[in-house]
């Protein structure tokens with residue numbers, strides 16, 4: 209098949225969503241699974257054809273692996289294609305599928321663990337695709353055009369989530385308030401000034417804003433916020449139970465919290481519906497696979513690495529990108545009657561898995577067990593290797609009060625995750641300095657791997 213060169217040179221837009229109209233395509237979420245599969249298969253084959261016709265990176269990779277995409281006919285055939293690693297994205301140039309003149313925005317991934325950020329160039333079609341995705345995601349939580357949405361995520365510094373939520377909210381005709389990278393006090397003022405009803409942001413920042421309000425202006429629960437859309441940090445454990453921080457946020461704000469899962473590389477958000485039982489995936493925007501340690505698909509419902517193929521991306525399309533996140537697909541139908549697949553909360557990062565006395569644990573599970581307890585202020589985990597090859601896990605914990613023993617920490621961890629690491633107490637200043645060293649406002653870094 210020959211690509212339409214004229215169309216392609218002007219940034220071919222999504223083969224299904226030519227107008228990115230959420231109204232027109234919202235029904236797809238409720239379609240028969242067989243119909244969804246048909247549509248997704250067509251989009252997948254078009255995505256492959258588009259990417260292989262233009263991406264120097266994939267052309268070289270597929271030639272090296274002797275892969276002829278004419279043999280790829282179905283969604284199941286995706287497993288015959290090579291995987292894309294995060295390291296492959298360090299040099300953006302060979303991945304680009306459009307002329308430089310088609311690029312309208314450059315986003316950067318957040319540099320977690322001190323690594324270099326990845327460059328993600330976007331076309332205008334890619335931005336429209338993001339807006340379509342977020343419009344549907346926000347609407348799925350029950351938010352509509354009567355709501356006023358405060359975005360407490362960076363709209364600058366090349367951050368993708370902030371601009372994506374902004375564009376999606378505008379498309380939904382909600383009233384958008386660009387709080388951006390403001391301080392807790394500034395966000396609080398904005399809530400008062402604009403009478404916001406929804407907050408989009410990282411849970412730890414939502415907590416800071418609420419705490420600022422509570423300490424200085426009275427009960428945040430009386431300020432009219434109805435919904436909290438959480439990005440960037442987990443709000444639920446593997447069994448979909450709210451983490452202590454999320455419970456605290458709900459009672460503090462007298463609002464419902466909705467989890468989302470996204471990354472700049474996959475350029476797609478999975479948001480919970482009002483039933484709040486996992487993030488609904490978007491079949492027209494992404495193919496999600498769950499792979500085991502052998503890079504083969506796990507059995508339905510089993511845990512594994514989330515591997516994504518975002519469909520309809522035109523600037524820097526990816527095929528089978530390994531996210532490094534561990535999760536599983538929730539089985540059965542959602543009570544909202546949507547027929548799309550649901551992804552469970554991310555349990556942890558694959559490369560952060562720790563071995564502890566014959567079991568495995570993720571560093572974020574240790575901190576999540578403590579966060580939301582008013583006695584816990586902040587902290588981080590350090591992993592080292594014991595001479596016998598097992599992992600040594602040290603929790604550096606700063607408590608809210610001056611005194612207090614470690615006993616409750618040990619008891620809490622034993623009860624909630626059955627793992628009690630070494631505990632070292634640090635001051636609040638030491639904790640803040642360490643976890644915010646790379647990024648003052650965007651994301652905390654709470655795991656330091658010295659293995």
Ligand SMILES: [Zn+2]
Nearest residue numbers: 481483542544
């Ligand atoms: Zn649902």
